[in-house]
Amino acid sequence: MPFPFGRKRQAPNPQPATRQPSGPRPATRPVASTAPMAQVEKVVTAAAALRPVTDAELKAEFDGVRQVWGATRIIAVARDPLRARLTDVLASNLKEGFEIEVETTDDPLSFVMINCVNPRAGTWRPYRVARLVPTKEQPEERFGLYGHSSLYAHDAAVQYVETDTKSSGAVFHVHRGPNREAALAFLRERPVREKLVYQIVETPQGNVGRDLIYIFEEKDGKPIEYGVRPRLAQPRPSTTHCAWCGFYVAPLRVDVATSGPSTATVYLTVAEMKDKGNGFRCEKCALLQCVFCTDFPPTASVMGHPAPCGSCGADLAQSQLVQMRTTDR
Structure with missing residues (x-):
């Protein structure tokens, strides 16, 4: 979706002060060292199979350790942001000489x-992950993560500055961070499900942002990567949003220059539809499904490549593109 330039604040602000993590406590038992990616996948796989707990149950458990561990909050995240956060924190622990057990x-x-235990220093950094019960307000798959104060390094680094609302209706939630790495980690955990809503993080290396589709460079709108779309725990029918991820599905507009009535056949690739945030309405069950939640090959044309509806299994390639319009000029 095209990025609307002209936000009033473009230059990064001075780096904010960061909190110092509280000291870890002594380890109670030795543990084995393992590569971080293998451990991250082990945690994510195990967490997905857990018995879900309510937010209230997890908070009661969190309150019992928050002061001892230096935990500031429960981080509620979807699976991919959980994986990214764990990769970051466990890699940092390994660099500092800690060994990991799950x-x-x-x-x-x-x-x-x-x-996470450092045998030489005799220090311990604990972290916990629980699977959360979906709620009406937050029906997507969620996990609760909390632990040692080192887990919250990005929270301390990236701070809210202001919300800038334009006359066009665009809303910019502006933050400030110490560097690009912290900014990207922050944005990857904050999905944007609505059009004309932007998360911006200002850094000394340049500003980055996230919208409905991309994480991008603010100076020129150049995409960095697609924003991950967490799946809802249960499909949620809507006339404007994807039933599977809850993201707004942008209508596909096709402008055709003609001098009178005509018929146009349009061939689109999956990449083109992703760039515009388009999707499908299943002709069989009528659920709206964005192209990100389909199984089309990334570089394929949507014509001639069957992809099943996530609900009824009908072929979305034969379904209607959402609100396709042709315009005479």
């Missing part, structure tokens, strides 16, 4: 326990 427990709640 275990699951059901006492008193069902969660994954991550123990």
Whole structure:
């Protein structure tokens, strides 16, 4: 979706002060060292199989350790942002000489326990992951992550500045961060489900942002990567938003220059539809489905490549592109 230039604040602001993490406490047992990616996948896989707990249950458990561990909050995230956050924090622990062990427990709640121990220093950094019960307000798959103060480094680094609302209706939520790495980590955990809503992080290396489709460079709108779309725990029918991820589905507009009535056949690739945030309305069950939630090959044309509807299995390639319009000129 084209990025609307002209935000009043473009230059990055001075780097904010960051909080110092509280000291870890001594380890109680030795653990084995493992490569971070393998451990991250082990945690994510185990967490997805956990018995879900309510937000209230997890908060009660969190309150019992928050002061000892230096935990500031429960981070509620979808699967991919959970993976990204864990990759970052566990890689940092390994660089500092910590070893990692992963275990699951059901006492008193069902969660994954991550123990990071530095044998030389005799220090311990604990982290926990629980699977959260979907709610009406937050029906997507969610996990609750909390632990040692080192987990919250990005929270301390990226801080809210202001919300800038334009006369066009565009809304910019502006933040400030110390560097590009912290800014990207921050944006990857904050999905934007609506059109004309933008998360911006100002850094000394340049500003980056996130909209309905991309994480991008603010100076010229150049895409960095597609924003991950967390899936809803249950499909949610809507006339404007994808039933599977809850993101707005942008109508596809096709302008055709003609001198009178005509018929146009339009061939689009999946990449072209992603760039515009388009999608489909299943002709069989009528659910709206964005192109990100389909199984089309990334570089394929949507014509001639069957992709099943996530609900009824009908072929979306034969379905109607959402609100396709042709315009005489």
